[in-house]
Amino acid sequence: MKLDVIFRVVAKIFIPFMLVFALYVQFHGDFGPGGGFQAGVVAAAMVIFYAIIFGLEAAQKVFPPRIIELMVPAGVGIFAGVGVLGLLLGENYLNYSPLAHDPAHGQEYGIILVEIGVLVTVAGTMVAIFYSFIGRGR
Amino acid sequence: MVLLTLLAAITIGIIRMRNLFAVVVLGGIYSFLMASVMIVLDAVDVAMTEASVGAGISTVLMLGALYLTKTQETEPAHRLLLPFFVAVATGAVLVFGTFALPPFGAAETPMNLHVAPYYLENSIRDTLVPNVVTSVLSSYRGFDTLGETTVIFTAGIAVLLLLKGKRGVKPGPKRRRVRR
Secondary structure (H helix, E strand, O other), X not given: OOOOHHHHHHHHHHHHHHHHHHHHHHHOOOOOOOOHHHHHHHHHHHHHHHHHHHOHHHHHHHOOHHHHHHHHHHHHHHHHHHHHHHHHOOXXXXXXXXXXXXXXXXXXXXXXXXXXXXXXXXHHHHHHHHHXXXXXXX | OHHHHHHHHHHHHHHHOOEHHHHHHHHHHHHHHHHHHHHXXXXXXXXXXXXXXXXXXXXXXXXXXXXXOOOEOOOOOOOOHHHHHHHHHHHHHHHHHHOOOOOOOOOOOHHHHOOHHHHHHHHHHHHOOOOXXXXXXXXXXHHHHHHHHHHHXXXXXXXXXXXXXXXXXXXXXXXXHHHO
């Protein structure tokens, strides 16, 4: 694979756009189709694409397995933490209303934070599974 | 209709193929067709998920699994009459169930009269989020989504335990024999 110039050049052009697309899907999820789950998968696809073209070691240098594996519980932690935050601020668990000056904005912020949690877990899980699959064998 | 015909054709192809590489690629095509069906049904969020997870990630993971195993499916050891019968019976029951469903997009169904109108009317006021799918998923039904995220977390941890657990053990001669 190391000598496939076309693949490498195309990958270098594509990967930044994939990352931007993942972030677009993430943060435009409030207005159009998309959200944390889809964005996480697209981000994971970017990492997998990179690993396929440039090799597993190069990918693991950029995205270390330790951090990827930390992402898996961290996302659930973010999600549950936002819920606890609502609890601490005097509302029900997972009610985001008290996160901002008025309830609707609080809901909006809460949704954004929660979606980030979903993104982190999904991307981390996908990449971690991919790493463990490919890291096995030969 | 065209999409469903193509789906049926691909299913038959997947059943008849013995080369697993071709089966994985056909599975990816199946997912893309399924995503197109979802777009036809106006479920864009689901279509996006299907295209990225079904056609993208799972195809890659299947190829990764193929890399570790053989790419040719072995001939089945026993007769396939019983599985065939079970599949046909289940399919018949499911088709029978669809006869009782209301027509697609009908407004007067319990599904569209229960909480859906409330979400559609109040999403902007409550959450300032125009995409009702997002506001339902993350806010109104946030607890369910937390559960889903936990499911993904659990699945990821389980796969990691299964696939990575052995790496800590030093590769002895016994293990090598198992692998080859």
